[in-house]
Amino acid sequence: MSNDYEVMISSEEIMQGIRELGKTLSDYYLGKQIVLIPLLKGGFMFAADLIRSMDVQMQIEFLGAASYGEQTKSSGEVRLTLDTTLPLSGRDVLLVEDIVDTGLTLAYIQRLIKSRDPASLHTVVLLDKKIRRKVEVEVDRVVFNIPDRFVFGYGLDSPGGFGRNLSDIVAKKE
Ligand code: PRP
Numbered sequence: 603m604s605n606d607y608e609v610m611i612s613s614e615e616i617m618q619g620i621r622e623l624g625k626t627l628s629d630y631y632l633g634k635q636i637v638l639i640p641l642l643k644g645g646f647m648f649a650a651d652l653i654r655s656m657d658v659q660m661q662i663e664f665l666g667a668a669s670y671g672e673q674t675k676s677s678g679e680v681r682l683t684l685d686t687t688l689p690l691s692g693r694d695v696l697l698v699e700d701i702v703d704t705g706l707t708l709a710y711i712q713r714l715i716k717s718r719d720p721a722s723l724h725t726v727v728l729l730d731k732k733i734r735r736k737v738e739v740e741v742d743r744v745v746f747n748i749p750d751r752f753v754f755g756y757g758l759d760s761p762g763g764f765g766r767n768l769s770d771i772v773a774k775k776e
Pocket residue numbers: 641642643644645667668669670676699700701702703704705706707708758759
């Protein structure tokens with residue numbers, strides 16, 4: 603990592619937050635079978651750690667979404683890049699996302715899932731940049747609220763698509 607960046611949330615803090623969320627979700631879904639959906643690409647690392655912190659019977663499906671636009675800002679134009687293969691109708695669906703910013707990606711994906719008539723839809727996000735919200739979205743659990751700074755690492759990319767492999771969430775120094 604270059605000197606222009608600093609650790610905003612360390613790997614240890616992330617893992618502690620995820621373990622707590624995993625326990626909460628294990629209680630919430632006690633006795634149920636769920637379909638857990640990481641939203642790609644960004645949500646893959648959070649989901650990989652979260653599922654190992656949960657004691658719930660689950661099937662895992664994937665959805666992919668991307669927004670066109672400048673490299674550090676969402677354009678608001680969301681497109682689906684990968685769709686699920688199992689039917690979601692009548693199922694308890696848990697959507698796992700890395701970050702909610704304007705809310706446009708989540709709003710689009712939640713609308714898509716709800717159109718398939720699941721029994722329930724619960725959304726968990728690792729990071730919430732609430733100040734940037736453009737549309738109202740239902741987020742059931744947030745692990746960290748963060749300020750309006752450009753962040754990457756732990757699944758989130760920096761311009762050019764690099765940095766997703768870092769274990770910490772890092773931010774550009776101010
Ligand atoms: C990022 C991130 C969220 C979305 C949040 O995805 O993973 O899905 O932006 O922004 P929003 O709330 O303003 O819509 P991106 O489109 O960069 O795709 P990626 O997950 O493949 O990195």
